[in-house]
Amino acid sequence: MMGKYLAATIAVASMALFPGLAHAQGTVRSVHSDWQIRCDTPPGAQAEQCALIQSVTAEDRPNIGLTVIVLKTADKKSRIMRVIAPPGVLLPSGLGLKVDNAELGRAGFVRCVPNGCVAEVVMDDNLIGKMRTGQSATFIIFQTPEEGIGFPISLKGFGEGFDKLP
Numbered sequence: 001m002m003g004k005y006l007a008a009t010i011a012v013a014s015m016a017l018f019p020g021l022a023h024a025q026g027t028v029r030s031v032h033s034d035w036q037i038r039c040d041t042p043p044g045a046q047a048e049q050c051a052l053i054q055s056v057t058a059e060d061r062p063n064i065g066l067t068v069i070v071l072k073t074a075d076k077k078s079r080i081m082r083v084i085a086p087p088g089v090l091l092p093s094g095l096g097l098k099v100d101n102a103e104l105g106r107a108g109f110v111r112c113v114p115n116g117c118v119a120e121v122v123m124d125d126n127l128i129g130k131m132r133t134g135q136s137a138t139f140i141i142f143q144t145p146e147e148g149i150g151f152p153i154s155l156k157g158f159g160e161g162f163d164k165l166p
Contacts (some may be wrong), residue, residue: 026051030164033157038166049074050078052161058149066139066151067116070123072165084116085109085141095158096140096148099130099155132159 026040030052039050051071058064069082083095094106104127107119121127131137137153 002095010084014037029099031157032161032164034154035157035161037161039166044112047074049082050166052165053159054153056151056153058151061149064149066153068137068139068153070162070165077108079122079128081127083107083119083139084113085119085139086116088143089117090142090144091117093145096138098138098140099134101138102130104130128162131155132162 013079026038029037029039031037032052035052037050038053039048041048045098047069051069053067053069055065055067056149058066064086066086067084071081071082072079077129085095089109091112094108096106097104107121109117109119111118134155136155139151139153140148140150142148
């Protein structure tokens with residue numbers, strides 16, 4: 001169940017679209033304040049694929065990190081936000097999102113890979129607008145039902161980077 005601002009569908013099928021960017025790899029094309037555009041050509045792909053990426057660690061736990069990846073699908077019709085949470089995350093609790101302390105909802109995890117578990121949402125115009133105008137986003141994971149860990153992500157440069165995303 002997701003909030004009205006994050007009223008989007010979980011994009012399970014899109015995991016196969018950008019395998020090379022699932023782990024925030026690729027060549028840095030440009031830097032937009034706290035965000036980077038990274039590009040890569042995955043094996044078997046005909047074209048290069050790019051994503052807007054930021055990786056952070058928890059303020060109170062420097063050994064626990066989180067990566068946010070924003071990309072457009074190959075057909076350029078959908079925008080996806082993929083978040084890679086660290087191993088050990090409590091899957092049923094999902095991934096919470098706040099922008100400037102306003103709760104936007106939760107996204108479910110769609111799969112786990114060796115370096116963590118992945119939550120995805122198709123970004124609607126409302127969510128993109130909130131991230132463009134906001135100062136910071138906080139992604140919240142849970143290691144137990146009672147213990148949430150917040151990862152503050154700077155939104156400085158998000159709009160500029162999003163506009164330059166091929």
